[in-house]
Amino acid sequence: MKAIVVNGPHDMRIEDVERPSVRKDDDVLIRVRAVGVCGSDMHILHGDNPFVSYPRVMGHEVVGEVAGFGSAVTGLDVGDHVVVEPITYGDNSYAVRRGMPNVSEDLKVNGVHVDGGEQEYLVVRHRQVHRIDKRVPWTTAVLAEPYTIAGNSTMRGHVGAGDTVLVQGAGPIGIAVLRIARAKGASVMVSDVVDDKLDFALANGAERVVNTVRENLVDAVSEWTNGEMANIVIDAACLPQTFQASFDLASVAGTIVVLGMNTTPVGIPQKPIMAKQLTVVGSRLQAFQFDPIIHMMESGLIGDDGLVTHVFDYKDAQKAFDLLDAHPEQVKKLVLTFGA
Ligand SMILES: NC(=O)c1ccc[n+]([C@@H]2O[C@H](COP(=O)([O-])OP(=O)(O)OC[C@H]3O[C@@H](n4cnc5c(N)ncnc54)[C@H](O)[C@@H]3O)[C@@H](O)[C@H]2O)c1
Numbered sequence: 001m002k003a004i005v006v007n008g009p010h011d012m013r014i015e016d017v018e019r020p021s022v023r024k025d026d027d028v029l030i031r032v033r034a035v036g037v038c039g040s041d042m043h044i045l046h047g048d049n050p051f052v053s054y055p056r057v058m059g060h061e062v063v064g065e066v067a068g069f070g071s072a073v074t075g076l077d078v079g080d081h082v083v084v085e086p087i088t089y090g091d092n093s094y095a096v097r098r099g100m101p102n103v104s105e106d107l108k109v110n111g112v113h114v115d116g117g118e119q120e121y122l123v124v125r126h127r128q129v130h131r132i133d134k135r136v137p138w139t140t141a142v143l144a145e146p147y148t149i150a151g152n153s154t155m156r157g158h159v160g161a162g163d164t165v166l167v168q169g170a171g172p173i174g175i176a177v178l179r180i181a182r183a184k185g186a187s188v189m190v191s192d193v194v195d196d197k198l199d200f201a202l203a204n205g206a207e208r209v210v211n212t213v214r215e216n217l218v219d220a221v222s223e224w225t226n227g228e229m230a231n232i233v234i235d236a237a238c239l240p241q242t243f244q245a246s247f248d249l250a251s252v253a254g255t256i257v258v259l260g261m262n263t264t265p266v267g268i269p270q271k272p273i274m275a276k277q278l279t280v281v282g283s284r285l286q287a288f289q290f291d292p293i294i295h296m297m298e299s300g301l302i303g304d305d306g307l308v309t310h311v312f313d314y315k316d317a318q319k320a321f322d323l324l325d326a327h328p329e330q331v332k333k334l335v336l337t338f339g340a
Contacts, residue, residue, distance in 0.1 A: 003119035004317050004336075007055045009047025014317065019121050025072035026126040030082065033340040034138040035117045035314075036061030036145065036333055038172075042324055044112070051112050060086035060110050061145040062117030063138055064338075066129070073126045081136070083144045084117060085128040085290050086110035102152070102287040109285070118314065120338055130290045133298045138340040139311055140304045143176075143333065144293050147302060149259070150176035151289035154184055156281045157232040157257040161185030166221055166230035166249055167206075169237030170197035172307060172333055173259065175204055177234050179302050180293075186232070189224050191217055200332075204305055221249050230254065240264045247272045255279040310334040 001019040006012045022029050041058045043049035062084040066076050076082075089096065089104040096104055110116040110124070132141050154177060159165055163186040167174050170192040181188050182205040190201040191210045198209035210220045221230050229251040235242050238260025246256045247268055256278060272278060296302045309332045312320040320334055 001120040002314070003057050003115075004059075004314060005055050005057055006044060009054075010045065012045060012318065012321065014315065017119065020123040022068050022070050022123065024125075025070040027070045027123050028066060028073060028076065028082075028126050028129045029068035030062075030064040030084065030117075030122045030124065030129070031067040032059075032062060032064040032117050032120055032122055032338045033081075034063050034142045034338065035059040035336045036142045037320065037324065037336065038146070041111070042321070045321060049112070051109075053113070056111070057115035057117075057119050058111045059117030059119075059336075060112065061142050062086065062110070062122065063132070063141040063144070064117070064122070067121065069126070076126075076129065076131065081132050081134050081138075081141065083130045083132050083141055083290060083294060084110065084122070084124055085130060086116065086145065087285060088114075088125060088128065100287055102285045118317070118336065130294055132294050136297055137304075138337065139308050139335050140297065142335055143302075143304065143307060144290060144297060146172055146333070147176050147180065147293045147297070148286035148289035149173055149283075150180040151293050152286035153177055153234050153236075153257045153259055153283040154180050154232075155289070156283045157234060157255045159184050159186050159232055163187070163231040164189070164225050164228070164251070165232045165234060166191065167201075168192075168233070168235045168242045168246070170194075170201045170209075171236065174236035175201060175305075175307060175332075177236055178204055178206055179305065180296075181232075181234075183296060183301050189221065189230065191220075192237075194329075200306065217245065218248050225251065228252075232257065235259060238262060240266045244268065247278070250276065250278055252276045253278075255281060258282050307333045308335055312336055314338050 003017045066080040089101045093104045165181045165186045189208045190206040233246040234257040244266040314336045
């Protein structure tokens with residue numbers, strides 16, 4: 001079978017590799033149909049993802065059809081359409097006991113620490129497999145994983161009906177956070193520095209958008225919330241300055257959700273955290289978000305919503321990655337298909 005193998009930085013090739021097979025009781029063999037490409041994949045291609053080892057088959061946004069399974073697997077049939085949850089972890093760590101397996105020390109991510117979905121067949125554990133209605137197109141189902149990032153960050157921020165949420169950054173993750181926060185009943189303001197992205201946020205349910213090149217964000221949030229400021233600030237721009245600004249943008253009793261992995265230190269005074277009794281939480285990948293997100297997709301509450309702008313057959317992967325390198329501004333979500 002064919003696999004897109006990254007042998008090292010800037011060295012990607014489509015290779016013939018051995019087709020994996022069911023070996024363990026809880027293995028599920030998946031005929032891959034579509035894989036979404038995310039910014040972190042481009043870091044793997046460029047050699048600046050600190051977690052990856054080479055050679056690596058990328059792909060953590062994966063959907064496909066069940067092609068076989070081990071003897072301990074129940075509730076699945078050959079031909080079922082499934083979304084792959086791209087993480088595995090052991091059963092015995094503090095993180096797991098706290099309901100946060102996504103930060104377990106032994107966490108492994110498909111496409112990063114172990115091979116992912118950019119190949120014709122993939123074997124994963126039964127626990128990683130979530131069935132999805134066949135009526136959801138492959139190129140929409142593949143958005144489930146990025147939507148789970150939004151599910152997790154809104155869960156960590158306890159976003160609920162009536163809350164005011166500021167989402168900084170209107171990239172694919174910011175838009176997914178906007179959609180899920182709206183689905184949870186919140187009012188959402190979105191900031192960015194690019195007008196087109198803000199127009200897209202408006203089309204996806206933002207109540208108010210702010211281009212921070214032209215407008216002062218603190219003033220805009222204050223005006224939007226009648227002086228209260230945002231109950232939850234979710235930073236999907238992940239820059240030192242957006243993280244730092246969050247402390248002035250959050251309301252009393254507010255929550256700041258941190259998605260970024262930037263290592264640049266920023267100066268944060270103690271007073272806003274104490275005086276407003278802020279909660280600052282991290283959000284990494286997701287835990288237990290696939291089933292609720294798939295349910296929202298199946299019921300039509302969330303979907304493609306204009307996010308998938310480019311679809312390439314996997315044989316044209318080089319063209320796809322070249323486009324992402326040369327014109328990232330033209331692409332929201334790019335999907336590689338495998339016979340879909
Ligand atoms: N924690 C996690 O689990 C997790 C998962 C996926 C992505 N991420 C991170 O989330 C971030 C967003 O991902 P993405 O794919 O949407 O990235 P992206 O680069 O497409 O989007 C970032 C957006 O922020 C905007 N921006 C730039 N400067 C800004 C500013 N000063 N104020 C407001 N917006 C500004 C950009 O114009 C862009 O639209 C990335 O940093 C990514 O690493 C975290």
